Amino acid sequence: MVILLSRRCFLVLLLLATFSCFSLKLCFGQDSITFSTPVKDSETLLCNNGIFRFGFFTPVNSTGHLRYVGIWYAKVPVQTVVWVANKDAPIHDTSGVISISGKGNLVVKDGLNRLIWSTNVTLPVAPIPNATWVQLTDNGNLRLQENRNKGEILWESFKHPYNSFLATMIIGTSNRTGENLKLTSWKSYTDPSTGNYTAGISLFPSRELMIWKSNVTIWRSGPWNGQIFVGLEDEVALLFLDGYNIISDNNEGTFTVSYATDSPMYHMNLDPDGLLYIRSWSTSTRAWEIGNTIPTTTCDVYGRCGPFASCSVKEVPVCKCVYGFVPRNSTEWNRGIFTNGCARRVPLKCNVSGGGNGDGFSKMQKMKVPANAEQTLANEEACPKVCLDNCSCTAYAYDQGIGCMLWSGNLVDMQSSLRSGIVDLNIRVANSHSDPEKTLSKRAIITASVLGVAFVAAVCILLACRKFKKRSAPEKDRSAEIMFKRMEALTSVNESAPNQGNLKDLPLFEFKVLAASTDNFSLINKLGQGGFGPVYKGKLPEGKEIAVKRLSRASGQGLEELMNEVVVISKLQHRNLVKLLGCCIEGEERLLVYEYMPKKSLDAYLFDPLKQKILDWRTRFNIMEGICRGLLYLHRDSRLKIIHRDLKASNILLDDNLNPKISDFGLARVFQVNEDEANTRRVVGTYGYMSPEYAMEGFFSEKSDVFSLGVLFLEIISGRKNSHKEENNLNLLAYV
Numbered sequence: 001m002v003i004l005l006s007r008r009c010f011l012v013l014l015l016l017a018t019f020s021c022f023s024l025k026l027c028f029g030q031d032s033i034t035f036s037t038p039v040k041d042s043e044t045l046l047c048n049n050g051i052f053r054f055g056f057f058t059p060v061n062s063t064g065h066l067r068y069v070g071i072w073y074a075k076v077p078v079q080t081v082v083w084v085a086n087k088d089a090p091i092h093d094t095s096g097v098i099s100i101s102g103k104g105n106l107v108v109k110d111g112l113n114r115l116i117w118s119t120n121v122t123l124p125v126a127p128i129p130n131a132t133w134v135q136l137t138d139n140g141n142l143r144l145q146e147n148r149n150k151g152e153i154l155w156e157s158f159k160h161p162y163n164s165f166l167a168t169m170i171i172g173t174s175n176r177t178g179e180n181l182k183l184t185s186w187k188s189y190t191d192p193s194t195g196n197y198t199a200g201i202s203l204f205p206s207r208e209l210m211i212w213k214s215n216v217t218i219w220r221s222g223p224w225n226g227q228i229f230v231g232l233e234d235e236v237a238l239l240f241l242d243g244y245n246i247i248s249d250n251n252e253g254t255f256t257v258s259y260a261t262d263s264p265m266y267h268m269n270l271d272p273d274g275l276l277y278i279r280s281w282s283t284s285t286r287a288w289e290i291g292n293t294i295p296t297t298t299c300d301v302y303g304r305c306g307p308f309a310s311c312s313v314k315e316v317p318v319c320k321c322v323y324g325f326v327p328r329n330s331t332e333w334n335r336g337i338f339t340n341g342c343a344r345r346v347p348l349k350c351n352v353s354g355g356g357n358g359d360g361f362s363k364m365q366k367m368k369v370p371a372n373a374e375q376t377l378a379n380e381e382a383c384p385k386v387c388l389d390n391c392s393c394t395a396y397a398y399d400q401g402i403g404c405m406l407w408s409g410n411l412v413d414m415q416s417s418l419r420s421g422i423v424d425l426n427i428r429v430a431n432s433h434s435d436p437e438k439t440l441s442k443r444a445i446i447t448a449s450v451l452g453v454a455f456v457a458a459v460c461i462l463l464a465c466r467k468f469k470k471r472s473a474p475e476k477d478r479s480a481e482i483m484f485k486r487m488e489a490l491t492s493v494n495e496s497a498p499n500q501g502n503l504k505d506l507p508l509f510e511f512k513v514l515a516a517s518t519d520n521f522s523l524i525n526k527l528g529q530g531g532f533g534p535v536y537k538g539k540l541p542e543g544k545e546i547a548v549k550r551l552s553r554a555s556g557q558g559l560e561e562l563m564n565e566v567v568v569i570s571k572l573q574h575r576n577l578v579k580l581l582g583c584c585i586e587g588e589e590r591l592l593v594y595e596y597m598p599k600k601s602l603d604a605y606l607f608d609p610l611k612q613k614i615l616d617w618r619t620r621f622n623i624m625e626g627i628c629r630g631l632l633y634l635h636r637d638s639r640l641k642i643i644h645r646d647l648k649a650s651n652i653l654l655d656d657n658l659n660p661k662i663s664d665f666g667l668a669r670v671f672q673v674n675e676d677e678a679n680t681r682r683v684v685g686t687y688g689y690m691s692p693e694y695a696m697e698g699f700f701s702e703k704s705d706v707f708s709l710g711v712l713f714l715e716i717i718s719g720r721k722n723s724h725k726e727e728n729n730l731n732l733l734a735y736v
């Protein structure tokens, strides 16, 4: 069972294949420091598997020649530092030495033998010179261990994290030990000294993930309900379901986040601008690839709209007073200054008469609930009453996993109508406001008149558009003509190319149109990160929704081949394949335009504890059948024989009726057209889905896809990710 070899083993093989500059000298670097073997500035420590290095470094592009002691990726060509010891005390020359002190600590000293940094631990017994030693482990942890006492660990860098959160590390908090591990940003990209941002977990008043600037909150995730953070949208929430285990232990009073995989080539990073994101090393582009960042949208910024206002990126302006409230200062509000928020239109009865029962609630659905929720033991029925009975209570919400949440005072940092929201917020308002009977007729009239106005406006716009369209048509044709000319000029080198005539068949998009449709490839529109580049949601001027894939630069492929391939692939049509609508090639930019799938990918459903309930057995069977049909078409029935090579749950998109459509097919072909089809040295794909002969030898055929299909089916049936660890630390495949 070769496939059962650990993922780390694959990784090492891949790294060996990828990094050609792998030299013997690096391979046999020392991996430990003892009393008698200190490390000088010119030397480094290399962990056993060769992935991490520890020693002196100077940050790239930094001014001066400051020397810091830290840990970085040994074989990644861009300097990627994951931990720094003397972050606020650099050494100004190359005379520094790392050694074990007489008292057993790991210390950094400068040329004049002055102490720069120390692990600062006190040994349990009177130290002898040779009592401790230091080792850099394979996962990038620097450990100070005792020689005696069964090698007890006295200090480790994983317990003193800096800006990076590596696999197998744990961050979190425990009110039993008082330990609270957080990430801290660098001051700037070139200055590793302590920056202004920190990220970590807060336990009180609710359990949330937070980012702070100095001591001020700038982002929060919403409370943890035992399965998800209730304030996060799918894409971001998946980031946590995907790679991280969140362990909440009420008895211990601890709450920790740890990695579910052990791949050292992933890590979470808090950058100097306070953005938190996951980076993974792409062996194909030889660069770090970044998924969603946190905060993601303008609404994620803490308190964006001020008190009693909720934020929604789908609306203009993004801030809106909650029901029963009006802007505190409408002059400011109309100018887009929302910080003062909103005020109550009608005072609460509670305040006037001292009896809470004169008030009621207005309900807002799918909310990121306000900050500072107070948790109570009340059940679902009692929750509203507990709130009504206390005059200072301004809202309540109930969630199965969290229980009854109450708020008093201002309600801040709300987001409304989250796509993946599950918590409804009930805001206390004066009874005359919450009573639906009284407001219904008024609202109906308003709605009717609004609809009337909207209808007239729509007719006007339609008429205007028709006129406008007629006038602008020749203009549009001309730019298309220019595009075709340019494309032909580019491809005319090879007059005899068989597919030349087909070029005109492929719709070409102008870069500026695609840029405008995706709001300049803004993060808000990012749908995900595919193997060949990020994908954005776009809206064409005529209103059609599209998905735009911006291919990473390093495709290493000729323009003609790319064009010809894309033309051919765009002709493949099958109801279980995502349709390619066109492409765009301008300068360095290569973009592919696909139909937009509002339901996103299968993994978003399959691995989400809440959404997976939608997938009943019938639906799962339909999805499996559809994938088979699509794959059969690619392998056998289409004009080209296409081997997908990266079949996995995130590459299966779902349409409105949950019919599966395979995406990213043909891309492997586009990228690999010049290589020997039977054996490639550059292995693309995803660990866990790759057949052993492909992952290890690079041999691939239709059978490789069928292997991936098997893994995918296991996931569909079990609802578990192959990469997650089952019992005995086995992945799903091995476990089955």
Ligand SMILES: *[C@@H]1O[C@H](CO)[C@@H](O)[C@H](O)[C@H]1NC(C)=O
Residues within 6 Å of the ligand: 060, 061, 189
């Ligand atoms: C260093 O400077 C070069 C040139 O200005 C730039 O391309 C590169 O991104 C910089 N690297 C970092 C880590 O800032």
Ligand SMILES: *[C@@H]1O[C@H](CO)[C@@H](O)[C@H](O)[C@H]1NC(C)=O
Residues within 6 Å of the ligand: 117, 118, 119, 120
């Ligand atoms: C070590 O401990 C001393 C005294 O407790 C303190 O002054 C010093 O800053 C500490 N050094 C480090 C590197 O933590």
Ligand SMILES: *[C@@H]1O[C@H](CO)[C@@H](O)[C@H](O)[C@H]1NC(C)=O
Residues within 6 Å of the ligand: 036, 130, 147
């Ligand atoms: C230090 O300890 C190691 C292992 O315990 C031992 O092999 C070595 O001889 C000791 N060296 C000295 C100088 O005591």
Ligand SMILES: *[C@@H]1O[C@H](CO)[C@@H](O)[C@H](O)[C@H]1NC(C)=O
Residues within 6 Å of the ligand: 187, 196, 214
């Ligand atoms: C960090 O905070 C300090 C004090 O608030 C401020 O002076 C400094 O400009 C901030 N630095 C960055 C990089 O934001």
Ligand SMILES: *[C@@H]1O[C@H](CO)[C@@H](O)[C@H](O)[C@H]1NC(C)=O
Residues within 6 Å of the ligand: 215, 216
């Ligand atoms: C943050 O720290 C500053 C200065 O130390 C203090 O004035 C301010 O009140 C603090 N803010 C919060 C929210 O604790």
Ligand SMILES: *[C@@H]1O[C@H](CO)[C@@H](O)[C@H](O)[C@H]1NC(C)=O
Residues within 6 Å of the ligand: 175, 176, 251, 252, 253
């Ligand atoms: C954690 O702190 C809370 C509140 O202070 C307390 O109720 C709880 O008992 C503590 N848990 C432990 C394990 O100390």
Ligand SMILES: *[C@@H]1O[C@H](CO)[C@@H](O)[C@H](O)[C@H]1NC(C)=O
Residues within 6 Å of the ligand: 329, 330, 331, 332
């Ligand atoms: C509203 O804000 C404007 C601009 O900040 C200020 O001049 C004005 O006095 C404010 N009005 C009230 C009623 O506070």
Ligand SMILES: *[C@@H]1O[C@H](CO)[C@@H](O)[C@H](O)[C@H]1NC(C)=O
Residues within 6 Å of the ligand: 347, 348, 351, 391, 392
């Ligand atoms: C009660 O009224 C006072 C004064 O009008 C106001 O400051 C306070 O915020 C009100 N409290 C509530 C819960 O509405």
Ligand SMILES: *[C@@H]1O[C@H](CO)[C@@H](O)[C@H](O)[C@H]1NC(C)=O
Residues within 6 Å of the ligand: 374, 390, 391, 392, 393, 407, 408
């Ligand atoms: C009402 O709520 C406030 C704030 O949550 C709390 O401090 C107070 O004890 C509550 N009063 C009663 C009578 O429960």
